[in-house]
Amino acid sequence: MPRLIIRSSDIHAAGCFALEDIPKGTRVLEYTGERISKAEGDDRYEGRPYTYLFGVGDGEVVIDGHGMAMFVNHSCDPNCETDEEGDRVFIASIADIRAGDELTYDYCLYDGDDDAPCFCGSKGCRGSMYSPEELKKKSRAEAKKKKQAELAAKKNGASPQSASGTRSATRKKP
């Protein structure tokens, strides 16, 4: 595996940078960490703005990221992608990376209750770390909630209760 370093990043806090040139198609890191259930992940990260959960397979099992790979930042125009092999997740380059470049992949977040704004600065930035499908789902859910709130307000002036418990946004292979 190529040599990498964690240092401060313009995208977010700390990031993972290449110390040598990495050709396209190279496996650079494994997403290591404890395997836990999605429910356990929600408990662990309740009320925390950032999670390091990575959904494996059907998403019932998540990896609670611990190690170098958890520092790799999101970008909407990334130079890496994730690669599942059984229950293991690897990060591999999808472009030639030069020494000094920051490694990024698309988090494709899903299932979270918090906003996850993106500051990657790429031309095609979608402004969020959620996957495009998840953003569509969220805007449909938002419209439905608004409609229900209007109906409820018409009926008795009460606003509907929101569901309790927050879900933690989870990273996913696109």
Ligand SMILES: [Zn+2]
């Ligand atoms: Zn972005």
